[in-house]
Amino acid sequence: MTSLRERLLAWGAVGAAAAGFAAFLTGWQLGGATVNIPWAPALDLRLDLALDGIGALYGLLATGIGAVVFAYGAAYLPWHLAHDGRPRTEAHRFWPWMVIFMGSMAGLACARDLILLFVFFDLTAVASYFLIGFDRNQREARGAALMALLVTGVSAVALLIAAVLLHAEYGTFSLPELFERANGGGTVTAAGLLIALAALAKSAQVPLHFWLPRAMAAPTPVSAYLHSAAMVAAGVLVLGRVHPLLAQSDLVLDVLLVVGFVSIAVGGVLALVQDELKQILAHSTISQYGYVVVMYGIGGAAGAGGAALYVVAHAIAKSALFMTAGAVTVATDETRLSRLGGLGRRMPVLAVASGVAAATLAALPLTLGFFKDELFFDAAIGAGPLVQVLAVGAAALTFAYIGRFWLGLFTGSAGAAPRRIDPLLVGPIVLLAATAVLGGLVVGPFAELAGDAATVTHAAAVDVAPAYHLDLRGANVMALAAWALGAAALALPRLRDPVAHAVARLGDRVGPRHWYGVALEGLNRLSGRMHDAEVRDLRTSIAAVLVPGGILFAIGFAATPTSGAYDVGKVLLADVPIIVVLALAALAALTTARDRGRLRPILALSVLGFALAAVYAMVGAPDVALVAVVVETVFSVVFIGVFSRLPMPPRDRPAESRWRRRRNVAAGVLAGAGAFATIWATLSRPTAAESVAAEHIKRAPEAHGGDVVTVILADFRGLDTLVEITVLAVAMVGVASLVRRGRPW
Amino acid sequence: MNDVIETVGPKLLGPALMVAAAIIVRGYGDVGDGFSAGVIVALAIALRYVTLGVEEAERGLPILRHAPAAVAGGLLVALASGFFGVALGDPPFTHQPGPGEHVVEIGMLELMTPVAFDVGVMLVVVGSLTLLVHHLGMLVGERRA
Numbered sequence: 001m002t003s004l005r006e007r008l009l010a011w012g013a014v015g016a017a018a019a020g021f022a023a024f025l026t027g028w029q030l031g032g033a034t035v036n037i038p039w040a041p042a043l044d045l046r047l048d049l050a051l052d053g054i055g056a057l058y059g060l061l062a063t064g065i066g067a068v069v070f071a072y073g074a075a076y077l078p079w080h081l082a083h084d085g086r087p088r089t090e091a092h093r094f095w096p097w098m099v100i101f102m103g104s105m106a107g108l109a110c111a112r113d114l115i116l117l118f119v120f121f122d123l124t125a126v127a128s129y130f131l132i133g134f135d136r137n138q139r140e141a142r143g144a145a146l147m148a149l150l151v152t153g154v155s156a157v158a159l160l161i162a163a164v165l166l167h168a169e170y171g172t173f174s175l176p177e178l179f180e181r182a183n184g185g186g187t188v189t190a191a192g193l194l195i196a197l198a199a200l201a202k203s204a205q206v207p208l209h210f211w212l213p214r215a216m217a218a219p220t221p222v223s224a225y226l227h228s229a230a231m232v233a234a235g236v237l238v239l240g241r242v243h244p245l246l247a248q249s250d251l252v253l254d255v256l257l258v259v260g261f262v263s264i265a266v267g268g269v270l271a272l273v274q275d276e277l278k279q280i281l282a283h284s285t286i287s288q289y290g291y292v293v294v295m296y297g298i299g300g301a302a303g304a305g306g307a308a309l310y311v312v313a314h315a316i317a318k319s320a321l322f323m324t325a326g327a328v329t330v331a332t333d334e335t336r337l338s339r340l341g342g343l344g345r346r347m348p349v350l351a352v353a354s355g356v357a358a359a360t361l362a363a364l365p366l367t368l369g370f371f372k373d374e375l376f377f378d379a380a381i382g383a384g385p386l387v388q389v390l391a392v393g394a395a396a397l398t399f400a401y402i403g404r405f406w407l408g409l410f411t412g413s414a415g416a417a418p419r420r421i422d423p424l425l426v427g428p429i430v431l432l433a434a435t436a437v438l439g440g441l442v443v444g445p446f447a448e449l450a451g452d453a454a455t456v457t458h459a460a461a462v463d464v465a466p467a468y469h470l471d472l473r474g475a476n477v478m479a480l481a482a483w484a485l486g487a488a489a490l491a492l493p494r495l496r497d498p499v500a501h502a503v504a505r506l507g508d509r510v511g512p513r514h515w516y517g518v519a520l521e522g523l524n525r526l527s528g529r530m531h532d533a534e535v536r537d538l539r540t541s542i543a544a545v546l547v548p549g550g551i552l553f554a555i556g557f558a559a560t561p562t563s564g565a566y567d568v569g570k571v572l573l574a575d576v577p578i579i580v581v582l583a584l585a586a587l588a589a590l591t592t593a594r595d596r597g598r599l600r601p602i603l604a605l606s607v608l609g610f611a612l613a614a615v616y617a618m619v620g621a622p623d624v625a626l627v628a629v630v631v632e633t634v635f636s637v638v639f640i641g642v643f644s645r646l647p648m649p650p651r652d653r654p655a656e657s658r659w660r661r662r663r664n665v666a667a668g669v670l671a672g673a674g675a676f677a678t679i680w681a682t683l684s685r686p687t688a689a690e691s692v693a694a695e696h697i698k699r700a701p702e703a704h705g706g707d708v709v710t711v712i713l714a715d716f717r718g719l720d721t722l723v724e725i726t727v728l729a730v731a732m733v734g735v736a737s738l739v740r741r742g743r744p745w
Numbered sequence: 746m747n748d749v750i751e752t753v754g755p756k757l758l759g760p761a762l763m764v765a766a767a768i769i770v771r772g773y774g775d776v777g778d779g780f781s782a783g784v785i786v787a788l789a790i791a792l793r794y795v796t797l798g799v800e801e802a803e804r805g806l807p808i809l810r811h812a813p814a815a816v817a818g819g820l821l822v823a824l825a826s827g828f829f830g831v832a833l834g835d836p837p838f839t840h841q842p843g844p845g846e847h848v849v850e851i852g853m854l855e856l857m858t859p860v861a862f863d864v865g866v867m868l869v870v871v872g873s874l875t876l877l878v879h880h881l882g883m884l885v886g887e888r889r890a
Binding site (some may be wrong): 398449507622623624627630631633634637641702703704705706707709710711713714718719721722725726728729731732736739744745 | 773774775777778779780781785788791795810812813816817819820823824825837838840842844848856857859860862863865866868870872873875876878879880881883884887889
């Protein structure tokens with residue numbers, strides 16, 4: 001019974017995903033919808049969401065695959081937690097993040113505003129951080145989560161920069177408006193490259209692909225969802241959404257083409273040598289999204305349509321394969337291909353279902369996958385012979401590694417023996433496999449969905465019409481060649497393995513993952529050194545504030561004109577009391593600095609504060625004076641309290657080195673001179689006439705107030721005051737939790 | 746501890762409360778606001794803690810136990826007096842009575858929402874500082890024990 005809440009949570013997530021799927025499906029069938037609300041008009045920020053082709057396609061993927069994977073997770077997660085010896089309640093840290101991730105993915109699918117796009121983009125990164133790092137007791141998982149967050153989050157900043165660049169040039173963040181206004185040129189190219197950087201990092205494309213294999217530290221449902229259909233799809237989603245901008249620059253398209261092919265090759269070859277099931281699939285994902293990026297690089301109607309259908313077919317197949325890996329691991333406690341085999345006879349349903357998924361990935365007929373490659377080859381035929389040859393090579397590579405995966409698991413000599421597993425771990429895979437076969441028989445609805453999405457990408461109507469043709473057209477010949485080549489690679493491991501292993505070794509030694517580590521370590525060391533320099537002792541902490549402050553003042557003086565800034569002014573008789581009090585303050589300051597005792601410097605400091613309060617009172621600011629007196633009293637009490645607890649320094653303490661003393665004096669003089677000059681310059685120039693203070697003073701009586709400061713605090717800027725007292729209350733909660741382990745009293 | 750402080754310290758709370766009340770009541774027409782009033786009361790409470798010690802100070806004045814409630818309540822009072830206008834369709838911190846309207850006075854106390862806001866601020870300040878002194882005092886006590 002204790003697991004009832006966890007079960008409710010899991011099935012609640014499934015229900016939410018299914019409801020979302022139904023909503024997206026109905027919305028798409030009814031012809032879509034748009035929401036366009038300005039939420040910060042001053043900053044030109046709009047809540048611009050559209051359920052158009054792209055919104056429908058990625059929304060349906062996020063919710064549909066989401067529902068299936070969540071159902072799988074409802075069975076997987078309890079096993080996972082029990083396996084690691086963790087309480088069932090840990091599920092409370094899992095499902096909310098899954099649902100948040102799904103929500104931000106659905107929002108991202110529909111966003112048509114660059115800032116909104118960026119916000120959802122980062123929300124998915126944040127949610128993925130917590131999901132990848134779900135096994136937070138494992139160092140590997142924490143590092144993987146951080147790496148995914150850093151790589152995708154830092155490169156997402158490029159998207160923000162691109163948005164600002166485009167806004168500066170064309171005055172809008174709205175994508176439809178940008179498509180109308182943008183007309184090629186340097187800004188669009190630069191923005192296109194930046195957006196591509198963010199999107200390619202998210203879709204785990206070379207050279208920013210290395211986070212994905214490490215993210216396999218996540219529980220399997222997370223991989224089956226995020227790393228097949230959602231997180232990595234977010235990158236190509238953005239490419240598809242902003243494609244009319246990207247298509248204005250041939251350079252951007254060429255970059256996409258090159259990056260895509262390199263990713264296909266690197267991911268595919270590395271997938272051939274991996275031994276861990278999920279690692280094979282992760283490298284396969286890198287390779288598969290390479291196809292999509294290539295098609296966006298080819299562009300045009302064929303590229304846009306092919307990319308859209310490819311994303312759907314791949315998501316269905318890859319999700320099912322990830323879940324297969326998880327189910328096999330649950331049944332056998334084994335994660336490595338070399339220790340598994342011959343499972344086909346013991347787990348026939350799983351074997352058939354995942355066989356269909358593998359066939360979908362390998363683009364065999366009677367599956368949806370066949371059409372994804374047909375469209376891919378069609379797009380390649382339009383792009384020239386080099387792209388055609390590379391496309392055949394890519395498809396052959398896919399055939400080889402996914403063949404190795406499936407054959408290694410389900411055929412050959414028997415490896416670890418499987419136990420009976422929860423049917424819920426197999427059902428979702430069967431469902432996805434059935435969908436893939438359905439798509440292979442009746443491709444119409446899928447083609448329509450892809451066509452609608454491609455219409456947005458291509459900014460013109462696109463008709464996606466894949467079909468079986470029993471003739472020797474280009475796409476069919478290319479498919480046959482790819483299967484033949486792939487089968488050869490599969491059958492000849494002696495030819496295949498040395499090449500693949502060499503590439504893997506090279507990647508380990510000089511690959512981008514190595515440089516990520518170097519960069520991270522370097523940053524860490526730099527930060528550590530700065531921290532040491534700043535907080536070594538009290539003096540360095542103070543100097544860290546005073547010295548940069550003084551330097552900034554000095555720069556300010558060099559930059560501002562000095563005429564009339566340093567006015568000495570006249571001394572009137574009425575000023576004498578102020579001068580006397582100020583002289584007292586100066587004496588107190590000197591005493592504070594020079595006296596070597598304990599109590600006297602504190603008292604001198606208080607004298608200084610009270611003298612300044614007296615000056616306020618004399619120049620006609622009694623309200624400020626009252627606050628100053630109150631604050632000064634508190635400070636004096638606290639100072640005395642703290643100093644009375646400090647141990648006395650030993651009498652024979654060695655004198656400070658001369659160099660250190662000089663350095664302290666220099667820091668003090670620099671900061672003091674800066675402050676002195678600034679105040680002098682400020683007082684010399686009367687404040688600008690249009691100050692808001694004059695308005696405040698004028699309006700205070702209207703607000704029934706006699707004292708301006710009080711009226712400002714309670715009325716004119718009441719919201720600020722409210723926030724400040726909230727901070728005070730929050731600080732108390734902090735004190736209670738730090739000092740007394742959260743006891744309120 | 747000095748005899749004078751020990752005798753005078755705990756007795757200062759009464760006068761401090763008087764001064765604070767005066768500041769709040771007169772505050773909107775004259776110098777001072779909820780913050781100053783709060784700090785003055787809190788100083789008197791702190792002095793009580795310093796002279797009597799945590800246990801003695803709280804035994805003699807059990808109301809101090811309600812400091813967390815004062816923080817939460819003060820925050821709510823401030824929130825309510827700042828945002829009640831939102832429910833009527835006004836922007837936040839639209840105080841009543843509005844400019845030029847008549848203000849009801851009971852003696853010196855003016856009945857208007859900014860004064861309520863000031864009371865909220867005072868409650869938060871007094872409650873927070875009392876909590877701070879209490880927690881630090883308890884910490885020292887726990888260390889000794």
